Amino acid sequence: MDDDLKPRPKPPVHVVGQDLSTLSVHELKERVQVLKDEIARLEADMAAKQSSRSAAESVFRL
Structure with a gap:
């Protein structure tokens, strides 16, 4: 139950540059x-x- 209260690690965020x-x-x-x-x-x-x-284009070509 205590595991539910632990903060989950965030995935790394990458910013271009x-x-x-x-x-x-x-x-x-x-x-x-x-x-x-x-x-x-x-x-x-x-x-x-x-x-x-x-698929949509093939239907409308008929």
Whole structure:
């Protein structure tokens, strides 16, 4: 029950152009992974939207 009261660690927040000199190699690796995961999420969403658009276009071409 006490675990529910502990603050959860926040995922690293990355700001484009941010000074990276204060971050450790481990922190940099974490941020790279977060950004890679976000890119994959964005690409999956784009693919889904392109698929939906293509399906809609094929219906309206008839």
